[in-house]
Amino acid sequence: xxxxxxxxxxxxxxxxxxxxxxxxxxxxxxxxxxxxxxxxxxxxxxxxxxxxxxxxxxxxxxxxxxxxxxxxxxxxxxxxxxxxxxxxxxxxxxxxxxxxxxxxxxxxxxxxxxxxxxxxxxxxxxxxxxxxxxxxxxxxxxxxxxxxxxxxxxxxxxxxxxxxxxxxxxxxxxxxxxxxxxxxxxxxxxxxxxxxxxxxxxxxxxxxxxxxxxxxxxxxxxxxxxxxxxxxxxxxxxxxxxxxxxxxxxxxxxxxxxxxxxxxxxxxxxxxxxxxxxxxxxxxxxxxxxxxxxxxxxxxxxxxxxxxxxxxxxxxxxxxxxxxxxxxxxxxxxxxxxxxxxxxxxxxxxxxxxxxxxxxxxxxxxxxxxxxxxxxxxxxxxxxxxxxxxxxxxxxxxxxxxxxxxxxxxxxxxxxxxxxxxxxxxxxxxxxxxxxxxxxxxxxxxxxxxxxxxxxxxxxxxxxxxxxxxxxxxxxxxxxxxxxxxxxxxxxxxxxxxxxxxxxxxxxxxxxxxxxxxxxxxxxxxxxxxxxxxxxxxxx
Amino acid sequence: xxxxxxxxxxxxxxxxxxxxxxxxxxxxxxxxxxxxxxxxxxxxxxxxxxxxxxxxxxxxxxxxxxxxxxxxxxxxxxxxxxxxxxxxxxxxxxxxxxxxxxxxxxxxxxxxxxxxxxxxxxxxxxxxxxxxxxxxxxxxxxxxxxxxxxxxxxxxxxxxxxxxxxxxxx
Ligand code: SF4
Numbered sequence: 061x062x063x064x065x066x067x068x069x070x071x072x073x074x075x076x077x078x079x080x081x082x083x084x085x086x087x088x089x090x091x092x093x094x095x096x097x098x099x100x101x102x103x104x105x106x107x108x109x110x111x112x113x114x115x116x117x118x119x120x121x122x123x124x125x126x127x128x129x130x131x132x133x134x135x136x137x138x139x140x141x142x143x144x145x146x147x148x149x150x151x152x153x154x155x156x157x158x159x160x161x162x163x164x165x166x167x168x169x170x171x172x173x174x175x176x177x178x179x180x181x182x183x184x185x186x187x188x189x190x191x192x193x194x195x196x197x198x199x200x201x202x203x204x205x206x207x208x209x210x211x212x213x214x215x216x217x218x219x220x221x222x223x224x225x226x227x228x229x230x231x232x233x234x235x236x237x238x239x240x241x242x243x244x245x246x247x248x249x250x251x252x253x254x255x256x257x258x259x260x261x262x263x264x265x266x267x268x269x270x271x272x273x274x275x276x277x278x279x280x281x282x283x284x285x286x287x288x289x290x291x292x293x294x295x296x297x298x299x300x301x302x303x304x305x306x307x308x309x310x311x312x313x314x315x316x317x318x319x320x321x322x323x324x325x326x327x328x329x330x331x332x333x334x335x336x337x338x339x340x341x342x343x344x345x346x347x348x349x350x351x352x353x354x355x356x357x358x359x360x361x362x363x364x365x366x367x368x369x370x371x372x373x374x375x376x377x378x379x380x381x382x383x384x385x386x387x388x389x390x391x392x393x394x395x396x397x398x399x400x401x402x403x404x405x406x407x408x409x410x411x412x413x414x415x416x417x418x419x420x421x422x423x424x425x426x427x428x429x430x431x432x433x434x435x436x437x438x439x440x441x442x443x444x445x446x447x448x449x450x451x452x453x454x455x456x457x458x459x460x461x462x463x464x465x466x467x468x469x470x471x472x473x474x475x476x477x478x479x480x481x482x483x484x485x486x487x488x489x490x491x492x493x494x495x496x497x498x499x500x501x502x503x504x505x506x507x508x509x510x511x512x513x514x515x516x517x518x519x520x521x522x523x524x525x526x527x528x529x530x531x532x533x534x535x536x537x538x539x540x541x542x543x544x545x546x547x548x549x550x551x552x553x554x555x556x557x558x559x560x561x562x563x564x565x566x567x568x569x570x571x572x573x574x575x576x577x578x579x580x581x582x583x584x585x586x587x588x589x590x591x592x593x594x595x596x597x598x599x600x
Numbered sequence: 601x602x603x604x605x606x607x608x609x610x611x612x613x614x615x616x617x618x619x620x621x622x623x624x625x626x627x628x629x630x631x632x633x634x635x636x637x638x639x640x641x642x643x644x645x646x647x648x649x650x651x652x653x654x655x656x657x658x659x660x661x662x663x664x665x666x667x668x669x670x671x672x673x674x675x676x677x678x679x680x681x682x683x684x685x686x687x688x689x690x691x692x693x694x695x696x697x698x699x700x701x702x703x704x705x706x707x708x709x710x711x712x713x714x715x716x717x718x719x720x721x722x723x724x725x726x727x728x729x730x731x732x733x734x735x736x737x738x739x740x741x742x743x744x745x746x747x748x749x750x751x752x753x754x755x756x757x758x759x760x761x762x763x764x765x766x767x768x769x770x
Contacts, residue, residue: 203698204697204698205696205697205698205733205734206733206734212733212734217733218733219732219733220731220732220733221732221733221734222733223697223733223736226700226701226704227697227698227700227701228701229701229702229705230698250699250702251650251683251702251706253681253682254681255649255659255662255663255679256651256659257651257654257656257659258650258651258652258699258702278698279653279696279698279699279702280651280653280654280693280696280698280699281696281698281734282653282693282694282696282729282732282734282735283729283732283733283734283735284729286732286733286734287728287729287730287732298728299728302655302657302727302728302729303655304655304656305654305655305656305657305658305659305660305753306656306657306660308657349660362604362607362608365667365668366607366611368664368666368667368668369611369614369667369668369669371664371667372664372667372668372669375664379755385661385755386657386660386661386753388657388752421603421607422607424603425603425604425607428603594656595656596654596655596656599696
């Protein structure tokens with residue numbers, strides 16, 4: 061069975077001791093992965109382990125300081141294949157186990173990596189693989205749209221499912237509760253008061269102080285993983301660009317990178333520079349939006365209008381130069397679908413300089429605005445220990461001094477030729493998350509200038525070579541929210557057999573539950589905005 | 601404070617008239633809009649936006665209507681926090697099955713007379729997601745739709761045009 065080629069049949073499982081050696085050897089010069097008879101998936105070293113060792117592998121990896129970066133289930137033929145992506149100092153290791161259909165359970169890794177808890181529940185709901193010893197037995201992404209015995213991602217499950225005329229609301233989810241005369245329970249959502257995505261928050265508050273917050277997400281689950289099955293590369297890129305609409309570039313790049321690695325297609329040099337331009341422009345547009353929104357949530361209307369004005373100008377340039385305000389569908393398998401015209405190359409430096417100048421002007425206004433500072437400093441503090449445990453990413457982690465940035469630690473072309481330095485703060489509060497974004501705006505402007513200096517002429521797109529059966533790839537890019545991981549496996553006809561996109565929000569959402577504790581309920585919108593998790597990217 | 605004031609003075613007012621709205625037909629629509637709003641809604645139109653499963657890009661563009669370039673409040677159009685205050689529900693996304701009941705409840709909670717505008721390709725026809733085990737597809741599969749504003753996502757200008765035409769049609 062060809063699955064054995066990629067699933068590395070169970071005969072070659074690596075034991076826990078060898079895993080330790082492997083982990084210790086990661087990052088050491090001269091370390092040869094072949095010595096472990098394991099292959100690679102994208103930039104990650106593949107480490108096949110026995111299902112019985114699944115928990116001890118997690119324990120070993122946690123003890124070695126690894127971060128749990130993603131987990132997803134798959135099926136190949138009759139067999140189960142389960143993956144857990146680990147990272148340490150920019151080295152990625154893909155733990156994989158595989159077992160026959162009779163068994164449909166696996167020990168949970170969540171006791172060792174709290175961030176794994178929700179992804180495992182997601183796998184459980186969609187694939188029906190049971191994680192034993194999991195700290196939280198409740199369902200997660202499944203509400204009532206499908207039966208608890210129906211598993212939409214299992215082979216043969218119909219794309220249309222078996223829908224009821226009306227999907228009943230999920231009324232009986234067992235939220236954590238507290239008793240006592242002083243405790244109020246405040247349900248919020250799924251329909252929120254602003255122009256934002258839907259989700260449910262359940263607060264337990266004493267007076268105005270938040271005692272506990274529980275998130276209930278999954279409202280915008282629209283079957284992305286299932287919809288990907290059978291797509292061609294072009295159409296997968298389109299879907300990936302809509303995993304989270306504010307990260308159209310990031311997710312499309314990660315998915316294309318995964319497909320290209322699987323198919324052995326190298327995008328031309330010019331396309332890589334253009335992708336970088338798109339990605340950095342996306343980062344800038346979103347950071348401007350969020351800084352404005354944070355100002356708005358403190359009733360600092362001046363800040364909101366200034367930053368939303370700058371964002372609008374930025375998006376108009378996207379439209380003028382690249383044909384879409386949010387740069388959707390500009391990244392395609394093998395390259396890009398929009399070029400940098402001479403006119404754009406000539407006009408962009410002035411726009412960059414203009415934005416830099418305005419940011420310089422606005423910074424002291426934020427710094428000296430005592431009412432504004434009063435709201436953001438010390439609000440929503442996330443302890444760095446918690447951020448590490450949960451595997452937080454992007455500005456949420458960097459505001460706690462945790463510096464993982466794919467562009468710096470595990471750079472793919474052309475970042476390997478750019479000097480990217482993660483922007484760090486240490487306080488972990490709303491202000492720190494805001495100022496990390498501010499620093500990233502300025503850093504991205506520099507990267508854009510560098511791109512304009514170094515972009516080369518040439519073709520925009522490589523000819524696509526269909527991937528072979530079970531060819532797989534992993535895409536890893538630094539989206540504006542943080543590391544995006546995207547896994548792709550092809551079927552025998554050049555179409556997609558499995559697509560799993562992991563948005564950074566998966567690990568930043570649980571952080572919101574922690575950083576709000578002890579704050580007052582009216583500060584929740586502000587704290588929430590400073591994290592700005594994606595619902596769509598989380599729910600899939 | 602001086603810094604703020606000098607910044608305000610230098611930036612000035614950036615609110616634009618919409619180029620697409622300066623053609624004669626749209627000028628007429630604009631005038632009609634005001635007349636219709638005055639007659640039917642006492643001079644203002646309250647919109648409740650409901651994301652029923654979108655990818656969030658539609659929301660970003662709808663939210664941009666509040667930035668100083670578009671500033672739709674000057675037409676008497678404003679976004680409200682509760683369906684009870686709304687004349688129009690602006691619905692985005694393919695309706696995820698998990699949002700189906702919430703969308704229906706929101707529509708129920710909106711007082712008559714009320715309209716429903718489906719915004720974006722997903723809301724119009726299911727878009728990239730269509731109908732599947734988790735998605736009801738187009739908003740019209742769940743509720744009666746009064747108008748559709750297409751685009752993936754529609755730009756703020758598309759949104760203003762769509763709203764103006766919806767209102768002046770009535
Ligand atoms: S229409 Fe496009 S932008 Fe709007 S929700 Fe659908 S995919 Fe996203």
